[in-house]
Amino acid sequence: MLELFRNPKNLGKIKDADASATAGSLACGDMITIYLKVDEKTEKIIEASFESYGCAANIAASSILTELIKEKYLQEAWKISWKQVSDELGGLPSIKLHCGILAVGALRRAIRAYYKNRERPEWLPEELTPEERQALEEEELMNILGKKMRAVSTKPSEKEV
Amino acid sequence: MIGNLSSNLRALIEAHGRPEREVYLDLENSGLIFEEALNELLKSYRESGYGHPSITHKPGWSSLELLLEAKENLLSFIKARDGEVVFTHSGTEANNLAIMGLAKATPNRRKIIISSIEHLSVKFPAERLQELGFRVMEIPVDDEGFVNLDYLSDQIDEEALMVSVAAINHEIGTVQDLRAIADVVRDKDPETIIHTDACDALGRTPLDFGKLEIDIASFSGHKIHAPKGVGALYVRDGIKLEPIIHGQLSSQSLWPGVENIPSIAGFSKAIEIFRENFDNYREKMKNLRDILIGGILSQIDDAFLNGPRGDRRAVDNVNVSFLGCEGEALTVELSLRGVYVSSGSACTSRTLEPSHVLLAIKRPYEIAHGSILMKTSPLHGEKDIEYALGQLVKAVERVRSIAPKGVV
Numbered sequence A: 001m002l003e004l005f006r007n008p009k010n011l012g013k014i015k016d017a018d019a020s021a022t023a024g025s026l027a028c029g030d031m032i033t034i035y036l037k038v039d040e041k042t043e044k045i046i047e048a049s050f051e052s053y054g055c056a057a058n059i060a061a062s063s064i065l066t067e068l069i070k071e072k073y074l075q076e077a078w079k080i081s082w083k084q085v086s087d088e089l090g091g092l093p094s095i096k097l098h099c100g101i102l103a104v105g106a107l108r109r110a111i112r113a114y115y116k117n118r119e120r121p122e123w124l125p126e127e128l129t130p131e132e133r134q135a136l137e138e139e140e141l142m143n144i145l146g147k148k149m150r151a152v153s154t155k156p157s158e159k160e161v
Numbered sequence B: 001m002i003g004n005l006s007s008n009l010r011a012l013i014e015a016h017g018r019p020e021r022e023v024y025l026d027l028e029n030s031g032l033i034f035e036e037a038l039n040e041l042l043k044s045y046r047e048s049g050y051g052h053p054s055i056t057h058k059p060g061w062s063s064l065e066l067l068l069e070a071k072e073n074l075l076s077f078i079k080a081r082d083g084e085v086v087f088t089h090s091g092t093e094a095n096n097l098a099i100m101g102l103a104k105a106t107p108n109r110r111k112i113i114i115s116s117i118e119h120l121s122v123k124f125p126a127e128r129l130q131e132l133g134f135r136v137m138e139i140p141v142d143d144e145g146f147v148n149l150d151y152l153s154d155q156i157d158e159e160a161l162m163v164s165v166a167a168i169n170h171e172i173g174t175v176q177d178l179r180a181i182a183d184v185v186r187d188k189d190p191e192t193i194i195h196t197d198a199c200d201a202l203g204r205t206p207l208d209f210g211k212l213e214i215d216i217a218s219f220s221g222h223k224i225h226a227p228k229g230v231g232a233l234y235v236r237d238g239i240k241l242e243p244i245i246h247g248q249l250s251s252q253s254l255w256p257g258v259e260n261i262p263s264i265a266g267f268s269k270a271i272e273i274f275r276e277n278f279d280n281y282r283e284k285m286k287n288l289r290d291i292l293i294g295g296i297l298s299q300i301d302d303a304f305l306n307g308p309r310g311d312r313r314a315v316d317n318v319n320v321s322f323l324g325c326e327g328e329a330l331t332v333e334l335s336l337r338g339v340y341v342s343s344g345s346a347c348t349s350r351t352l353e354p355s356h357v358l359l360a361i362k363r364p365y366e367i368a369h370g371s372i373l374m375k376t377s378p379l380h381g382e383k384d385i386e387y388a389l390g391q392l393v394k395a396v397e398r399v400r401s402i403a404p405k406g407v408v
C-alpha cells in the first residue's frame, strides 16, 4: 500500500477523457476524481486515471482501482466492488473502508456519465446500486457531520441531557 | 490476525529505508526522553526505587524518599505554597481524577464548565458525567483559542462545580490568561473550583501557583521528556477529591496500587532539568519555532498558521494548514522523508471528524483537514529544523500534485 502511495499508478488528469466523475468533497477531507477513456466501438476502457485529495489509503485505493479496470469492458468495470479493492490492497483497515467505497462510487459515477448522452445498456441499472448509495451516504454522512460540527463550532453550545 | 498485521507493519517500516536525517517533531503525541531522566529511571529500578514506598524496610524507605523528593520538586517548580501532589499513571489519569474525583466528592453541584478546546482527557470525562446527570457547558473561544470571559462569567453560579481550562492548548498553543479566568470565576462564586490541565504548560511558560488562584492542576511526564506512563495532579489544601480507582492502599490517599517510583524519579529529574535551564530552553524552543513558522509561511503558498502569534503562543507550538493538501497523506509523505509530525485531519483522528480544536476556532473544514502539528524542543538543533523545513516544502508540493486541480 505504501508503495502505491509512493509511486501511484495512473495519477493525473486525462485531458480528452470520455467521462469523469468525482466522489467525496473537500469538506469531508476525502475526494476522488476518476477519468476514463473508452473505445467507442467495443466499450472497453483504454485508459483510466485518478486524482485524489485524501489520505494515503485513499490514494492507494484509487491507484489500484484504475489498474483493475484498464482494458476491461465498462460492463466488467461496473461490477468491481469496494471489497475487491480492499482485498487487492491486502485488506483495508475498517476505518479506511470508506476510501474504497468512495473510489468505487467515483468509478460508477464516471460510467454513468459516459452513458449520459448515449443509450443506456441493459446491464446498467436505472436505480442507484447499493454501492453508489453507500458512496452517497458516505458523502451525506460527512456533510451532516460537517454541518453539525460547524454549528457546534460557531455557536456557544449548551449540552444537556 | 496480529501476525499478519505485524508483518505488514514490518514491511511499512522497512519501506522507509534510510533517510538522510530523522527529525521527530510529533512531541504532542509523545517521544524523546532526556538521557539523564532515563538514567535516573534505570538507577531507580536497579538501586534506589524498586521497593514499595509504604512498606517498612530499607528499600521501601528509599522509594518513599524518592517519592517525597519528586513531590517537593514539582511543588517548587510550580511555586506552590501549599497543597499536595499525587502521582498517577498518566496526564489522562490526572485529568480524570480531577474531574470525576471532584464530582464524586461534591455531588450537590451539578454544572461542569470546560472550554471548547480542551484535550479529550478533559472533554470525555466531562461528557461521561453528563451521562450521569451533570450538566456540561462548553465555553466558546475566539479564533485564536482564547476563552470568552464574558460568557464564562455568565455561567458561574452556585450550581457550578468546576471550571477547567488548559493553561496552554495542546494543539494551537494558546497561552490562556489563567489569572483573568480565576478572577472572573472567584468574582462570581468563590466556591467554584478551578482546574487547569497544565500538561503542555510545564516548562513552557512560568507557572506560579503561589500567586494564581488555581485549585487543581494536571501534569504529564512525557510532555517534558520524562518517561511515559507517569502523571501528576496538584491539589491545593482544602480541596476535597475522592479517588476514582480503588485498590490496595498506597502512600497516596487519592491513588491506590504500587507507585511507579522509577518513572516518578525520571519525571522528577526532567523537572529539575527544565527548572535549571528554564529561560535558556524557552528561548531555544521559541527560536526554533519561529524559524519553522517563518520558513513555512514564506516558502509555501496557501499556508496558514493556526493559533495566536508571538508571546501569546506556546514557545514550542507550530500548527499550520496547507490548502489542497490532505494532512494524513502529508504525515505519511513526511515520514518517508524522515520527518515525523501529526495532523488534525479526520483521517488521523480515527473518528472521521477533524480536530475539534480547529473547528472551535472556526477554521473551515478544508483547513482543518490540511493541518500539521509540530513541536520544537530543547533536544532539537537548528540543523534539524532546517532539514524538516526543506522536506516539508517538497512533501507539500508532492501531496498537492496528487489532488484534483482547482482545489487550491
Ligand SMILES: Cc1ncc(COP(=O)(O)O)c(C=O)c1O
Residues within 6 Å of the ligand: B028, B029, B089, B090, B091, B092, B093, B095, B119, B121, B166, B169, B170, B197, B198, B199, B200, B220, B221, B222, B223, B229, B230, B231
Ligand atoms: C494538554 C494535555 N492533556 C493531557 C494529556 C494526556 O497526558 P498523557 O499522555 O500522559 O495521558 C496530554 C498529552 O498528550 C496533553 O497534551
